[in-house]
Amino acid sequence: xxxxxxxxxxxxxxxxxxxxxxxxxxxxxxxxxxxxxxxxxxxxxxxxxxxxxxxxxxxxxxxxxxxxxxxxxxxxxxxxxxxxxxxxxxxxxxxxxxxxxxxxxxxxxxxxxxxxxxxxxxxxxxxxxxxxxxxxxxxxxxxxxxxxxxxxxxxxxxxxxxxxxxxxxxxxxxxxxxxxxxxxxxxxxxxxxxxxxxxxxxxxxxxxxxxxxxxxxxxxxxxxxxxxxxxxxxxxxxxxxxxxxxxxxxxxxx
Amino acid sequence: xxxxxxxxxxxxxxxxxxxxxxxxxxxxxxxxxxxxxxxxxxxxxxxxxxxxxxxxxxxxxxxxxxxxxxxxxxxxxxxxxxxxxxxxxxxxxxxxx
Numbered sequence: 001x002x003x004x005x006x007x008x009x010x011x012x013x014x015x016x017x018x019x020x021x022x023x024x025x026x027x028x029x030x031x032x033x034x035x036x037x038x039x040x041x042x043x044x045x046x047x048x049x050x051x052x053x054x055x056x057x058x059x060x061x062x063x064x065x066x067x068x069x070x071x072x073x074x075x076x077x078x079x080x081x082x083x084x085x086x087x088x089x090x091x092x093x094x095x096x097x098x099x100x101x102x103x104x105x106x107x108x109x110x111x112x113x114x115x116x117x118x119x120x121x122x123x124x125x126x127x128x129x130x131x132x133x134x135x136x137x138x139x140x141x142x143x144x145x146x147x148x149x150x151x152x153x154x155x156x157x158x159x160x161x162x163x164x165x166x167x168x169x170x171x172x173x174x175x176x177x178x179x180x181x182x183x184x185x186x187x188x189x190x191x192x193x194x195x196x197x198x199x200x201x202x203x204x205x206x207x208x209x210x211x212x213x214x215x216x217x218x219x220x221x222x223x224x225x226x227x228x229x230x231x232x233x234x235x236x237x238x239x240x241x242x243x244x245x246x247x248x249x250x251x252x253x254x
Numbered sequence: 255x256x257x258x259x260x261x262x263x264x265x266x267x268x269x270x271x272x273x274x275x276x277x278x279x280x281x282x283x284x285x286x287x288x289x290x291x292x293x294x295x296x297x298x299x300x301x302x303x304x305x306x307x308x309x310x311x312x313x314x315x316x317x318x319x320x321x322x323x324x325x326x327x328x329x330x331x332x333x334x335x336x337x338x339x340x341x342x343x344x345x346x347x348x349x350x351x
Binding site for chain 2: 002012014016033034035036038039040043044046047056061062158159160163164240
């Protein structure tokens with residue numbers, strides 16, 4: 001069933017069984033959800049025989065939205081709870097897009113026993129992204145509240161946009177997400193040097209996170225960095241076929 | 255199961271996924287499109303596919319059906335396109351039985 005109770009929270013989960021390695025997909029923040037993997041990488045990964053797990057993060061997509069519990073360690077605890085509730089007890093490969101990559105990296109550092117490998121797509125790993133992102137989200141939150149954007153969009157008949165704005169409003173103004181995110185510690189060189197599993201890191205050539213890709217390659221012992229030419233942050237959406245091929249090659253390597 | 259029967263099942267599932275507001279667009283027909291008419295979010299289409307998979311089980315392989323399309327092609331489908339695929343899968347299955 002798509003609804004799974006894990007650690008006291010209800011998660012919207014897709015679990016496709018297979019005999020191959022277990023691949024768990026972690027999506028990005030606020031307006032993202034499991035659908036960005038469902039329509040791109042999940043099907044091809046499942047077709048190789050992998051066991052595939054997709055879930056909507058706490059507060060996102062069709063999962064429950066508790067008022068608290070949005071820092072990166074809470075997200076790792078949620079991941080561990082979801083895997084436990086699914087009865088998965090062998091190390092898994094984590095595929096994280098954007099902020100999902102931060103969760104994946106944190107999981108590999110805190111629970112190396114559970115993580116066999118990491119594929120990070122445009123992950124906010126190093127640099128001052130935390131300050132910039134929490135500032136951006138705080139401004140968005142104020143705008144949503146003061147301008148009553150969801151209501152105005154509904155009046156204009158833009159129902160999809162109204163629902164998305166309402167989702168963002170509920171998450172940014174109704175939970176501790178922004179404060180929790182602002183308290184996220186960045187990954188330092190020593191921490192990155194202690195990552196024991198193999199890592200594939202994909203970044204867009206023009207992404208403002210490209211420096212994070214260089215840091216990962218510099219400090220993580222077993223890290224393959226691949227830069228996708230001509231692209232910025234949205235590589236999963238704009239270079240789906242290339243990302244898919246790189247991921248499947250990497251999963252299939254001995 | 256007739257195409258009209260499948261269509262009315264899909265309509266019920268859409269109300270379940272999106273809420274009663276989906277009915278504000280008017281009658282759901284074979285020509286109603288997921289994106290242009292229903293403004294369905296991609297995560298809502300995932301939830302619809304889950305309900306269809308639960309309803310039809312292995313008789314209809316939605317993952318394989320969707321894997322052949324990108325997100326814009328999927329959301330560009332009409333209810334009729336989806337209904338036709340389900341009807342064809344069910345017909346194939348009963349001809350094998």
